[in-house]
Amino acid sequence: MCTYLTEKVDVEGSGKGPAGWFGVTEASVYFDHPQHARAEHTLNIDFLNPGEGPSARVAVELTATSARALAAAIESTLAAVPPGLV
Amino acid sequence: MNDAMMAETISITGHGGDRIEAYLARPLGDGPYGGVVVIHHMPGYDEGSKEITRTFAVHGYLAICPNLYSREALGASPDDAAAVARAQGGVPDDRLVGDVGGAVEYLRAMPASNGKAGTIGYCSGGRQSFLAACSLPLDAAVDCYGAFVVGTPPEGMPLKVGPIIHLAEHLSCPLLGLFGADDSYPSPDQVAELDKVLTDLGKPHEFHTYEGAGHAFFSVNRPAYRPEAATDGWQKIWDFYGRYLAG
Numbered sequence: 007m008c009t010y011l012t013e014k015v016d017v018e019g020s021g022k023g024p025a026g027w028f029g030v031t032e033a034s035v036y037f038d039h040p041q042h043a044r045a046e047h048t049l050n051i052d053f054l055n056p057g058e059g060p061s062a063r064v065a066v067e068l069t070a071t072s073a074r075a076l077a078a079a080i081e082s083t084l085a086a087v088p089p090g091l092v
Numbered sequence: 093m094n095d096a097m098m099a100e101t102i103s104i105t106g107h108g109g110d111r112i113e114a115y116l117a118r119p120l121g122d123g124p125y126g127g128v129v130v131i132h133h134m135p136g137y138d139e140g141s142k143e144i145t146r147t148f149a150v151h152g153y154l155a156i157c158p159n160l161y162s163r164e165a166l167g168a169s170p171d172d173a174a175a176v177a178r179a180q181g182g183v184p185d186d187r188l189v190g191d192v193g194g195a196v197e198y199l200r201a202m203p204a205s206n207g208k209a210g211t212i213g214y215c216s217g218g219r220q221s222f223l224a225a226c227s228l229p230l231d232a233a234v235d236c237y238g239a240f241v242v243g244t245p246p247e248g249m250p251l252k253v254g255p256i257i258h259l260a261e262h263l264s265c266p267l268l269g270l271f272g273a274d275d276s277y278p279s280p281d282q283v284a285e286l287d288k289v290l291t292d293l294g295k296p297h298e299f300h301t302y303e304g305a306g307h308a309f310f311s312v313n314r315p316a317y318r319p320e321a322a323t324d325g326w327q328k329i330w331d332f333y334g335r336y337l338a339g
Contacts, residue, residue: 012178012179014179032179034175034178034179036178039135039307039308039314039316041135041171044315045315046306046315046316052175052178052179054175054176054179056176056179059165059168060164060165060168060169060172060173060175060176061168061169061172063172063175065171065175
């Protein structure tokens with residue numbers, strides 16, 4: 007099914023797309039049909055910079071298990087950062 | 093059978109007089125031919141949508157697929173364009189009607205046209221096919237698993253689409269509906285609700301729901317593809333358009 011569920015979040019950082027690095031200003035997170043992954047549904051993240059056009063995009067499509075593992079890894083990594091750096 | 097056809101990217105006039113991109117496929121004979129507007133799925137104006145458009149031409153229809161994301165992402169790869177459209181909340185309903193209306197006018201003005209035109213849409217395009225058929229004078233419409241014709245979208249859904257069942261009284265043509273029993277958007281209950289509303293209104297329609305199929309069962313390049321449902325679905329389409337659109 008198309009879940010149509012999408013979370014948008016403002017982000018600050020950079021991503022590397024087909025034309026090289028660009029500043030990332032927002033991310034779309036959604037669980038829906040993938041373009042490429044061989045699964046019916048995946049957790050998809052688009053890192054975007056709308057000001058630089060549609061091709062300023064880094065996309066990933068992850069199985070739900072992978073996405074949860076990634077989220078946990080991000081949290082644990084940030085939690086381990088020495089005080090004062092974040 | 094003469095199946096010679098040609099296909100090319102063209103420019104048509106869409107909503108608000110905007111020039112938008114479209115993919116046109118047509119038989120090479122003199123006609124007269126019925127016209128089909130192919131409304132692409134939410135993942136965009138992609139190779140699969142163009143293949144479907146060519147298939148209609150092979151079967152004797154003038155077929156056109158407007159790029160509904162022309163304004164946001166002209167020239168971008170289909171998946172990038174779809175990501176932009178999703179981030180912006182999808183295609184506004186009034187713009188969709190204007191773009192499909194422009195495509196219908198283009199088809200009806202072609203020398204080989206028989207003056208008849210219909211729509212077919214997949215996924216979000218299924219709802220949009222119904223929307224177009226309730227907003228424009230058409231001869232036939234096909235809704236392939238369109239969500240939110242009835243039913244309330246999930247809370248917090250950022251796509252700016254809502255139920256359009258209130259438009260059903262304006263449905264201008266017969267409607268063919270093709271659905272998967274395992275789908276949740278639309279669910280079998282929602283399909284039954286739409287069926288009942290159209291029956292109560294006396295609107296001609298034919299619905300088929302395939303067991304063992306879910307959403308997007310026509311998509312040959314996705315895991316959701318269900319060959320038996322898709323093959324039978326195509327036969328239903330040829331039969332339906334044969335009665336209401338063909339020469």
